[in-house]
Amino acid sequence: MRKDTPKISSISGKEIATMSAYGYKDYTILKKVLKILGWCVVISVAIMLYLSIFVIFIYSINSNKSVNEFGEVTLKWYKEIWTHRMLRTSIINTFAVSLVATLLSTIFGTLIAIGIYSAAKKKQKWMMLLNNIPLLNADIVTGISLMLIFSLLLRIFPYIFGFPTLIIAHVYFTLPYVILNVLPKLREMDPNLIDAALDLGVKPKKAIWKVVVPAVKSGILSGVLMAFTMSFDDFVISYFTTGNGFDNLSIWIYGSIGRKDLTPAVYAFNSLVIFGAMAILLSVNAVRRKNLKRSRKS
Amino acid sequence: MKKVLIELNNLSKEFDGVNVVNHIDLSIYENEFLTILGPSGCGKTTTLRMIAGFVKPDDGEIIINDKVVNELEPYARPVNTVFQRYALFPHLNVIKNVSFGLDNKDWMSLYHFFDGDEILSQIRQAKQDMQAKVSKREIKKYIQSRIEEEAKRVLKLVKLEGFENRKVDQLSGGQQQRVALARALINRPQILLLDEPMAALDLKLRQDMQYELKEMQRKLGITFIFITHDQEEAMTMSDRIVVMNEGVIQQLGTPKDIYNEPVNRFVANFIGESNIMRGVYQTTNRVAFMNQEFECIGYHFSNQEEVDVVIRPEDWDVVPLEKAKLRGTVTSSIFKGVYYEICAMVEQMEMVIHAYEDVSVGATIGLSVDPYEIHLMKVEKYE
Amino acid sequence: MNKRFQKLATPYLIWLYILALFPAVFMFGLMFFNMEGIDTDEISFTFENFKQLAEPSTRIALLNSLKFSVLSTALCILLGYITAYFLYKSHIQNKFLVLTILILPMWSNLLLRTQALANIMEPNNIFTSLFHIQVKEDAVGIAGGDLAVIIGSVFTYLPFMILPIYTALEKIDPMLEEASLDLGSNEFTTFRRVTLPLSLKGVVTGSVMVFLPCMSGFAIPEILGKGNIVMIGNIIEQFFKNMNYNIGSLLAIVILILILASIALVNKFDKDGETVL
Numbered sequence: 001m002r003k004d005t006p007k008i009s010s011i012s013g014k015e016i017a018t019m020s021a022y023g024y025k026d027y028t029i030l031k032k033v034l035k036i037l038g039w040c041v042v043i044s045v046a047i048m049l050y051l052s053i054f055v056i057f058i059y060s061i062n063s064n065k066s067v068n069e070f071g072e073v074t075l076k077w078y079k080e081i082w083t084h085r086m087l088r089t090s091i092i093n094t095f096a097v098s099l100v101a102t103l104l105s106t107i108f109g110t111l112i113a114i115g116i117y118s119a120a121k122k123k124q125k126w127m128m129l130l131n132n133i134p135l136l137n138a139d140i141v142t143g144i145s146l147m148l149i150f151s152l153l154l155r156i157f158p159y160i161f162g163f164p165t166l167i168i169a170h171v172y173f174t175l176p177y178v179i180l181n182v183l184p185k186l187r188e189m190d191p192n193l194i195d196a197a198l199d200l201g202v203k204p205k206k207a208i209w210k211v212v213v214p215a216v217k218s219g220i221l222s223g224v225l226m227a228f229t230m231s232f233d234d235f236v237i238s239y240f241t242t243g244n245g246f247d248n249l250s251i252w253i254y255g256s257i258g259r260k261d262l263t264p265a266v267y268a269f270n271s272l273v274i275f276g277a278m279a280i281l282l283s284v285n286a287v288r289r290k291n292l293k294r295s296r297k298s
Numbered sequence: 299m300k301k302v303l304i305e306l307n308n309l310s311k312e313f314d315g316v317n318v319v320n321h322i323d324l325s326i327y328e329n330e331f332l333t334i335l336g337p338s339g340c341g342k343t344t345t346l347r348m349i350a351g352f353v354k355p356d357d358g359e360i361i362i363n364d365k366v367v368n369e370l371e372p373y374a375r376p377v378n379t380v381f382q383r384y385a386l387f388p389h390l391n392v393i394k395n396v397s398f399g400l401d402n403k404d405w406m407s408l409y410h411f412f413d414g415d416e417i418l419s420q421i422r423q424a425k426q427d428m429q430a431k432v433s434k435r436e437i438k439k440y441i442q443s444r445i446e447e448e449a450k451r452v453l454k455l456v457k458l459e460g461f462e463n464r465k466v467d468q469l470s471g472g473q474q475q476r477v478a479l480a481r482a483l484i485n486r487p488q489i490l491l492l493d494e495p496m497a498a499l500d501l502k503l504r505q506d507m508q509y510e511l512k513e514m515q516r517k518l519g520i521t522f523i524f525i526t527h528d529q530e531e532a533m534t535m536s537d538r539i540v541v542m543n544e545g546v547i548q549q550l551g552t553p554k555d556i557y558n559e560p561v562n563r564f565v566a567n568f569i570g571e572s573n574i575m576r577g578v579y580q581t582t583n584r585v586a587f588m589n590q591e592f593e594c595i596g597y598h599f600s601n602q603e604e605v606d607v608v609i610r611p612e613d614w615d616v617v618p619l620e621k622a623k624l625r626g627t628v629t630s631s632i633f634k635g636v637y638y639e640i641c642a643m644v645e646q647m648e649m650v651i652h653a654y655e656d657v658s659v660g661a662t663i664g665l666s667v668d669p670y671e672i673h674l675m676k677v678e679k680y681e
Numbered sequence: 682m683n684k685r686f687q688k689l690a691t692p693y694l695i696w697l698y699i700l701a702l703f704p705a706v707f708m709f710g711l712m713f714f715n716m717e718g719i720d721t722d723e724i725s726f727t728f729e730n731f732k733q734l735a736e737p738s739t740r741i742a743l744l745n746s747l748k749f750s751v752l753s754t755a756l757c758i759l760l761g762y763i764t765a766y767f768l769y770k771s772h773i774q775n776k777f778l779v780l781t782i783l784i785l786p787m788w789s790n791l792l793l794r795t796q797a798l799a800n801i802m803e804p805n806n807i808f809t810s811l812f813h814i815q816v817k818e819d820a821v822g823i824a825g826g827d828l829a830v831i832i833g834s835v836f837t838y839l840p841f842m843i844l845p846i847y848t849a850l851e852k853i854d855p856m857l858e859e860a861s862l863d864l865g866s867n868e869f870t871t872f873r874r875v876t877l878p879l880s881l882k883g884v885v886t887g888s889v890m891v892f893l894p895c896m897s898g899f900a901i902p903e904i905l906g907k908g909n910i911v912m913i914g915n916i917i918e919q920f921f922k923n924m925n926y927n928i929g930s931l932l933a934i935v936i937l938i939l940i941l942a943s944i945a946l947v948n949k950f951d952k953d954g955e956t957v958l
Contacts, residue, residue: 039767044760048835052786056793069807112693115688115689134701136889136940141933145708145933149700235790236900250792254900285781351863372863387875389878481864
C-alpha cells in the first residue's frame, strides 16, 4: 500500500482528512468519467429525436423532388402547400379533427376528472384502471375496436364513417390525457375549497367554473397540449376509423408513400408546424418563467 | 479540559448574494449536547448541512478530529443526521431502514466498523482453530449476522421492538422519528446532527421525546448537535446553546447564562419574554431608567454610558404603593395557569409582569425589582 | 370534495364500457365465426380460425414482433434512463422545458419521420448528395434490415420512455438521497439502493409504453423493413383490409392479452398512475 504524506491545510495548518482513512475509496475520477459519458448519451439522444426532423427540413428547401439528391435551396414547396389541393384538404381535415376533438376532450375530461375525484375510493380505482385502457392499448387494437363498433352503427347511421367517427375516436384516446393531467391538480387543491364556495351560496355549476377550473388550469393546459399533440400525430387509429374518402394528413401521406408520389410540399408543411410549435412552446415557457420569477420575488 | 471534537473555523456560505452563514467560529466538545437556536433563515440549517457535508463552505474550515473535512464526502464523515421530515426510505421496511447504513457501507469501512481482528478471532473461535484460514465469504456472513444483531439492538434502544417488518408509512409520526434516530445511531457516529426533528410532533409527544433524547445522549456519549427554533426545547435539553441570527452567532453559553445574561436585544427578546428599556449607567452599581435610579450588581460600564436594561416579567415584584419605586396602571390581566400575566403602563411604556395574585384592570400597582434581577447590556451601535 | 359531483363521471364509465370493453368481447366472439366483414348473412360457427395461429407466417410475425420490441424496449430503457437521470440531476428545475423538448418531435408526422429515416439509411442519401460524398457502387445501406427497424422504433418511441422515468425521478424526495449518503453509502450504492428502486415504476410504465406500440405497430416495419420484415401488426392490418374480421380479431385478441398483462403490471408498480403521463 502506498503511503501518502498527509496534505496540510493552508489556513489552519491542520491535516486534511482523506477518504481512505475512513475506509472509502475515492471515486472522483470515475464519477467525472461517468458524467461525461452520460452527457454524451444525452446529446446522442437529442440527435436521435431531432435527426429526422432536420432531414425533413432539408427536403423542404430542396429544389430537387428526389429525396436522395440535393438541388438548390428553394422555398417553392412552401408556396405549394396552399396550391396542392389534396394536401390542402387533408391539412384542413387534420386541423378540424384535432381542434374539435381537443376542445371536446378538454371540456368533458375536466368534468370527468372532477367526477372521478369526487367518487368513492373503490370506484376511483376502477375508473382509473379503465382510463388506462385507451392510453396503454395498442393503437391497432383501439383502431379495430372502434371500427367494429362503428360498423355496427352503420345500419342506423349509414354515413357515419368519416368526420364523425374520427371525432369520436380522437376524443376516445385523448380524454385520458386530459383526465390524467387534471386529476393530480385536483388532488393538490384544498378539499374545502368547493364546500366553501357552496357554503357561500354559489350554485354547483358556477362553483366548478369559478372555483375548481381556475385552481386546476395548469393541469388543463398541459392536458390540452398533450391531447392536441396525440390527436395531431395519430395515424393508426385514424386509418381504421375513417371512411368516405375523408383523409387526414397521416392517412394521405401513407397513401402517397405507397403510391410513391409524395409531394415535397408536405415536408414544407411539416417543417412549418415544427417551427410554429417551437415558437409557441418556447414563448409559453418564457411567460411561465417570468411568472415564476415574479411570484418568487413577492 | 474537555476534548474539542468539531471546530468551525471562520465558516461562511453565500446563497444568491446573501451571507447565510457569515464567518462563524465555534468549538464543539466531545459528549456534548449543543443546540443551535434561531429564527428561520438564521443560517442554522446551512451550518448543519455544512457539517454533514451536503453544502460546501465558500470560506473557512470544518475540522473534525483535528482534520480538515471540507472536501470529505458526506458518506465518509463520522457524522449522521436525523432529518426534519425523517426521510425514511419508503421502499424498505423498518428493520431494513435501520440497517441501511451498515448494509451499504463500503467494504473496508464496514470491516473496520466491526474491528477486523475481532471478526477473525471470532470466526476462528467458532471453528476452534486459531490458525484457520478465513475466507471473505465467511467474513461477509459473519458481518451480516452482526448487522442483524445491531439493528435489533438499536431498535430496542428506541423502544421499537416488534416493529421490524412494518412498512414505514404505517408508522405514526413519533414512531417514524424513532426509526430515523435508530437508523442514524446504528452507525455509531461520533456526532449526531438533528435538524428540527420534533417540528412535526404534537406537544405531549415532543416533551417526552426531549427527555428521552437527552437521556440517550448521556447514555451513548455521542455529541448531539440539535437545531431548533423553539427556545423552550433548547433550554430543556442543551448543555450549551448557540443563538444565531442573520448568519452570525449572537451568543454562546449554557441555557442559564443565556437566559439570565443575554448579550443583546435580539437574544433577550428571542429567549423568553423580557422588558427591555434604555437606561444610563450612572456610577458603579447604579443605573437610571424610567426616571428612577436603581441599584444593580456586577456590571461595569463607563459612567454616563447608555445601556439596555432587561427585566424578565417574573422578576418584577408587585408591592404596596408606598414601598414601590415605580407605579403603573394595569391594562390587562390574564390567568395563565400558574401565574397571571399582567400588562401595565409604566412611564408611558408597556411592561409585562408575571404575578401570583390577580389585580383588577385600571388599578394602580406598585412595582419594585431586586438589584440582582436587573440585567444590563451594551447598546449595539447599528440600532 | 362534494359527493354531488361524482355523477359527472358516470357517462364516462358508460362510454368506456361501450368503446373499450364491449369491442373486446365482440372480438372475442368473432374469433369463433366465419363470415364476410360483419355481414351476418353467411355466418357460420367454426374453430378453423385458430389454425391461423399455427401457420408459419403468423408464428414468424409473432416472433419478429417479440424480438424487435424486446430489443427496442431494452435499448430505450438504457438510453432513456441515462437521459432522464442526467436531465433530473442537471437541476434544470423546469419540467415544462424538458417536456417541450421531448414532445416537440411528435408534432412532426410519424410517417414522414419514419420515411426520412428510411431515406438516410440508403447508401445514396440526402447527406451524401449535400456534401458530395462519393459512395461506392456496391455499398448497401441498412434500410430493409433488422437494424433499421430497431433504430426506427428506438428513435420514435424514446420520448415515451424518458418521460415516465423523468417523472418518477422527480417525485423522489431529494432528502432520501441525502439520507443515504449521510448513512455511509457512496453515490453508486445510493443510486442502486435508493434512486433506482424508487424510479422503477417509471421504467415499468415506460417499458409498456414503448413495448406495446413496437409490438403492434405496422408502419415502422413496413417503411423501414421495406416489406422484408413482417410483424404481427402487418398481418392484422392485412386481414382487416381483406374484410376477414374473424382471423383479424383472433390475432388482435392475442395482442390484447399482452396489453391487459401490461396494464396489470403498470397498475402493480404504480398504483396511483403517477408516471403514466
